[in-house]
Amino acid sequence: MSIGHTLLGLLEKGPRHGYDLKRAYDERFGQDRPLHYGQVYTTLSRLLRNGLVEEAGVESGDGPERKRYAITDAGVTDVEQWLGTPEKPEPYLQNTLYAKVVLALLSGRNADDVLDVQRAAHLGTMRALTKRKADGDLADQLICDHALFHLEADLRWLELTAARLGQLSAQLAGVGR
Amino acid sequence: MTALLEAVDLRKSFGPTPALDGAGLSVRAGEVVAVMGPSGSGKSTLLHCMAGILTPDSGVVRYRDVELSAMPDGRRSELRRTDFGFVFQFGQLVPELSCLENVALPLRLGGLKRRPAEARAREWLDRLEVADVADKRPGETSGGQGQRVAVARALVTGPRVVFADEPTGALDSLNGERVMQLLTTAAKETNAAVVLVTHEARVAAYSDREVVVRDGRSREVEPAR
Numbered sequence: 480m481s482i483g484h485t486l487l488g489l490l491e492k493g494p495r496h497g498y499d500l501k502r503a504y505d506e507r508f509g510q511d512r513p514l515h516y517g518q519v520y521t522t523l524s525r526l527l528r529n530g531l532v533e534e535a536g537v538e539s540g541d542g543p544e545r546k547r548y549a550i551t552d553a554g555v556t557d558v559e560q561w562l563g564t565p566e567k568p569e570p571y572l573q574n575t576l577y578a579k580v581v582l583a584l585l586s587g588r589n590a591d592d593v594l595d596v597q598r599a600a601h602l603g604t605m606r607a608l609t610k611r612k613a614d615g616d617l618a619d620q621l622i623c624d625h626a627l628f629h630l631e632a633d634l635r636w637l638e639l640t641a642a643r644l645g646q647l648s649a650q651l652a653g654v655g656r
Numbered sequence: 657m658t659a660l661l662e663a664v665d666l667r668k669s670f671g672p673t674p675a676l677d678g679a680g681l682s683v684r685a686g687e688v689v690a691v692m693g694p695s696g697s698g699k700s701t702l703l704h705c706m707a708g709i710l711t712p713d714s715g716v717v718r719y720r721d722v723e724l725s726a727m728p729d730g731r732r733s734e735l736r737r738t739d740f741g742f743v744f745q746f747g748q749l750v751p752e753l754s755c756l757e758n759v760a761l762p763l764r765l766g767g768l769k770r771r772p773a774e775a776r777a778r779e780w781l782d783r784l785e786v787a788d789v790a791d792k793r794p795g796e797t798s799g800g801q802g803q804r805v806a807v808a809r810a811l812v813t814g815p816r817v818v819f820a821d822e823p824t825g826a827l828d829s830l831n832g833e834r835v836m837q838l839l840t841t842a843a844k845e846t847n848a849a850v851v852l853v854t855h856e857a858r859v860a861a862y863s864d865r866e867v868v869v870r871d872g873r874s875r876e877v878e879p880a881r
Contacts, residue, residue, distance in 0.1 A: 595868060598692075599877035605861035613837065627858055634857040641870070642694050 481575070482514065482522050484561040487531060487554050488582035494535040494549035497523055508578050523548055531557050558582070562593055565600030568630055576633075580640060584648045594641045598634060605630050659718070660685045660849050661817050663706050666715035667872075668698075675701040676712065677872030681851070685816065688840050688850040690863035691874075698872040699853045700821055706851060707740055707819045708732045719817075737765060741810030741818040741848070743839070745825040748806050749794040755805045756781065756790040762813050780808035784838050800831030807839050811846070818843055821853045829858070836862045 482504075489495070489503050497519045505513040526532040531554035535547045550558075562583055566575050576597060583590040605627055612623040640647070659682040668676040675698045683689050691699045704710040706717055708724045717724040719739070724732060742748070749758045759777035764770065781787045784804040789797045794805065803823065810818055823839065824832030840862045843850045854860050867876045 591870070595875060595877045598868065599866075602690075602857060602860060602866055605857060606863070609858075609861040627861070631857045638694060638855070 481561065482518060483526055483531075484558060485578055485582070486519070486522055487526065487550055487558045488562075488578075488586065490532060490548060490550040491555065491558065491582075491586045494547045496538055496545040496547045498545065500548075507581060508574070526554070530554075558586075559588075562588065563596060565597045568597075568601045568604040568633070576637070577640075580644070580647070581651060584644065584651055590644050590648075591641060594637050598637055601630050601634050601637075658721075659683060660720065661706060661851075662716075662718045663702065664716045664718075666702065666705050666712040666717070668701055668705060668710065668712045674872050676705065676715075678715075679869060679872060679874040680715075681706065681867055681874055683817065683849045683851060685849055686844060686847040687865075688843060688852060688863040690860035690866040691851060691853045691869060692855060692857075692860055692866050693869035694855065697869045699869040701872075702869060702874065703819050703821055703851055703853050707742070707817075708736060737762060738813060739816045741813065741815035743803075743806050743810045743818065743820040743823040745822040746799075746802075749802060749809070751794055754791050754793055755786070755797065758794065758805060759809045759812050762809060766813065777808070777812055780812045781805065783842065784808045785834075798831075799827055800835065803827055803831070803835050804838065807835060807842070811839075811842050811848070814846060815848055818848050818850045819853075820850060822855070823852070824854075824856070824859055832856075832859065 485504060485508060486500055489500055495503070497516070500523075501514050501516065501519045504519075523532065527534070527548070531551060532548045533551050535549035538545045538547055562579055576593075579593045580590045583593050608623040608627050608630075612620045615623065662682045664680050666676045666679045667674065677698075679698060679702050681689065681691065681702065691702060693699045701710065705712045708717070711725060719735065727735070749755070750761065753761065756774055756777050759780055760770070760773040763773035763776060778787065778790060781790050784807055786797075786801050786804045786808070789801050789805065794802050797805065803826070807823070810820075818839070820839065824835055827835060836859055840850065850863075852859070852863055860866050865876070867874045869875075
């Protein structure tokens with residue numbers, strides 16, 4: 480999953496410091512693999528270098544000073560492009576898709592669009608495989624079928640998610656920031 | 657290329673519930689279009705409106721540039737017999753007739769004599785690889801065979817548009833795929849358009865493009881790249 484895009488998506492709600500971002504990421508997407516602090520700060524410095532985030536003041540408290548980061552206009556455009564680009568159809572991409580759907584909902588964008596774009600990409604690949612199957616021998620058919628069944632499983636998940644967007648949206652609103 | 661069959665901004669309610677809320681679809685000759693969407697999204701209602709089985713509350717369906725709603729009922733029924741073919745999930749064959757008689761039926765209703773009608777029906781059963789069930793009744797065939805007979809019956813009149821509503825819904829994968837192969841190949845060979853309602857992606861993959869119906873509205877997403 481693209482950590483950079485995910486952090487950018489989380490920053491759309493408002494400026495945050497690195498620790499806060501890590502917590503938000505882990506809470507929503509890091510069930511199996513929470514982020515290391517190192518990952519957060521290297522990603523943030525790359526985003527900073529590329530002009531996708533900017534420093535937005537320093538938070539001082541009892542501990543060490545903490546920089547806050549804000550997303551720039553270029554960063555918002557980058558997130559939008561990422562959400563609008565289908566993932567390469569292949570098995571087991573649900574994590575990225577889930578993150579895209581959640582971020583679209585959190586930012587008030589249309590999550591149906593994310594799902595529709597992905598469905599079109601999946602069906603495009605499935606169409607090509609179906610054609611190859613029609614022209615191929617039995618081995619070809621079996622290989623294509625394996626891919627087709629995996630892609631179909633993804634699509635069923637997409638449909639199920641599309642049907643539950645309202646519910647997910649309500650639940651996310653309850654999770655807080 | 658111009659549309660053979662076109663639906664624009666269709667609205668249709670059953671009681672207080674809108675089934676279609678501004679749906680549209682345009683189909684060209686020789687094209688297979690999948691209509692996808694969750695249960696209750698309105699995809700079957702869209703098909704029924706486009707086939708002239710249901711009349712939309714508002715919006716327009718045009719077949720060869722003529723509005724269906726402007727046609728007299730008799731002309732619409734004739735169109736369904738001559739220019740449209742139908743394949744449903746099940747229950748479409750007459751149980752008392754043999755499979756051959758079932759396939760010949762639309763031709764007989766169109767006034768063709770028994771012998772030439774049955775000769776043509778036999779050709780189509782052969783093409784759908786079910787010549788061996790010609791003399792059996794539908795109840796004596798397997799699901800896959802019965803559905804191939806139904807496809808033969810839908811295609812025997814040389815329709816310009818075939819409406820297929822979950823045509824493989826009651827079949828296992830292997831039979832479903834074979835029916836889709838035979839249906840789409842035969843449609844391409846005769847340059848017929850197919851409006852294919854399905855919720856199964858592997859079935860939709862036999863189409864040239866897809867539209868998604870959700871909450872009574874249709875949407876087409878251009879494939880990226």
